[in-house]
Amino acid sequence: MKKELLYVDGYNMIGAWPELVKLKRIDKMADARDQLLHELSNYAKYQEIEIRIIFDAQLVPGIQQRYDKYDVVVIFTSEGETADSYIERAVGEENLLITNVSVATSDLAEQWIVFQKGAARKSAIELYKELNRVKKNIALDATLYKMQQYRRNSPLKEEDEKRLKEFYQKLIQSEHPRDSL
16 A cells, blocks of 8 residues: 655645634744644544645744654755745655655645646645544544443443343243254
8 A cells, every 4th residue: 555645835734724824913823833733643643644744944044954743744944945846856756656645735836846746736725624524523533432432321230230131141042942052
């Protein structure tokens, strides 16, 4: 089975997702980045894919950084390198027979370039909608899991329940004597 790898243009998502746009407008870019990482981490775990979030160095100047946070890979490009150019280069290197590469960006020029290199692409809004669908599935799965943990409330005492089960087994055996051989 092919490894699934998703490259995400981080600032592109922050500029498109409603909750993150609000944080950006009140100058809480670090909070917006952190919330993006958190959301994509849950998505990655549930979808069983590897996610690499790329941020331009223009908003966080300095040397290139790469680290893992919330089980996603975070990459700040080198100063002067855009997220687009980093993603284009990485897609060319990673898009192999054993890896299925996708790129999430709303930059149409970038979408065409990664498509030409054989990667799938999706817009920021498509990823946002997919992420919200997955969040609903996660909540549903969690609810179903919780329901499995609860034992049905029974007005019978354990001893009475045991006797009733024994009686039921005897009843079944008397109706089907050959099955008990």
